[in-house]
Amino acid sequence: MMALKIEMLRGFATVARSGNLSDAADTLGRTPSAVSMMLKQLESHLGEPLFETDRKNKLTALGAFVLEQAERELQQFDNTVKAIEGFAKATHGHVRIATVPSVAGTIIPQVFSRYINDFSNVDIEIRDMDSSSILHELSRDRIDIGIATIGENSVGLHSRHLLSDAFGVICAPDHPLASSAAPIEWAELQGERLIANSLSAGITAPESRELHAKALLSAHNLTSIMGMVRANIGITILPEMAVRAANSDNLIFKPLADQQAKRQIHLLRRADSAISPAARLLEEHILECAAEMAPGARARDLS
Template identity: 50%
Template sequence: MKLAIKIEMLRCFRAVAEHGSLADAAETLGRTPSAVSMMLRQFEDHIGAPLFESARKSHLTPLGMMIRAEVERELAHFERTVTNIEGLSRAEHGNVRISATPSVAQVIMPPILRRFMADHPGVRIEMSDTDSATIERDLEAGRADIGMASIGPLSGFERELVFSDAFGVVCPVDHPLARDWSHLTWADMTGYTLIANGLCKQITDDGFRPILDASTLMVRNTASILSLVRSGVGVTILPEMAVLPEFLDLEFLPLTDCSIRREVWMLTPPDKLMTPATRALVRTIRTAEFPRNR
């Protein structure tokens, strides 16, 4: 029974073909000439025909020239594969899919991704911004590697608190509520149209319940909510970090009697099930500098 062709046989043949002698090939490979000669003989025995015209190994046979071309292609492919495998293990390559709520994607993730991409330029990032229910479905269906949202525990996933921030009223800077915002309470919102959103259900304050029940407009996309606020349709309740500093036409008004904070959690598979690239991004998120208890 013939021996199987091994990658070392291909490397040995390539080295002899390149150098034209057993001694020079042996020096390149870090082997003895006799070891190279034996491996080359095993390769030729497997093929069933000589690869060199003479024992001097200075000229390939026509079959040897054809096989050399195949060997070069195979070794190049093998070496690329090894490089890719090592790159994946060191988080130099790979793919990471993030599913995050819009405010997290817009405010929290940009500096994190800028730092991560500088450290891991070969890793491909795919981020979607959506609501918490969709993020949960993305994680369960395997469409996301990391979830960033205000959601509860999810079976099969690790969950850790990333940061929390206060809820407040968001309105135009010239809105009547903005005149004395340092003492704003739920009672002050009576008579104003509330644009409700998905995060409102997290607020369990007794003073907010009748305000939410009276709302006739529910909008789930943060950008759409803020556009409606700008156009004078109404005011809304959002976490502080959802209102970017460059939104100069909008005011975030803290509420003195709001006891609930928005909590953003990171959900990931257990460490042993994460790819190295995902694990590296999780580390970057954990060490990011943003107000965890704003």
């Protein structure tokens, strides 16, 4: 028994709308004889005529019903094809991304400022959170792309190095360290009141660990940290990009002399999950903008 095919329904609907074989054949890009043969096959399969006359300008009751059903099916089929092709070409889809706040406030706006038209039909969800939360969300498959520091915890992740972010000392303009012409040595901070934070706590240098062990003030919100530094309560240590993303007006950033005091930020996704074309395109745009904003940063595979 012959099976009904979508192109048979499309051919019939085109003839019904055109009212004649010649115009329908032009629309379909086929010969009138080929279209006529297709209609005969369809009518033979159904066992009843679809048109009242050979002129094809008036439908039978069956023809009217088939046209109604065919147009509904063709619309659904065409929408499905469009969605599949759009997904494959990265013009449709849904991308969930979580990033550390410093990247959310610097690189991500540049990405969408430059490439927003590439994602006009893509649903993009952006969240900013700390690195440990991002790794947790990745492990639960709740996000497609993560931008975070990973330390030693990269099992099961595909990772590309995004940028190196050097730590520096942040102080008020009238603080004695503000007038220093040279990068700050750890020894210069021994007598300072440190406002510790979760980012600076990750610096592994023994001098930094000793400094943090003595710190009596600790804050995790950048707004609170900057407010206390602005009030000259103490100094803090933060990566340069975090300072750029925060409300750091009228504060001074002084680089550390310790060249190893850097955090490494990575572009992450689960190694066992297939990434959508839209997410892959977004990854490439993020890498491109990060390379421009952080000269010398080179993407490399670590998985």
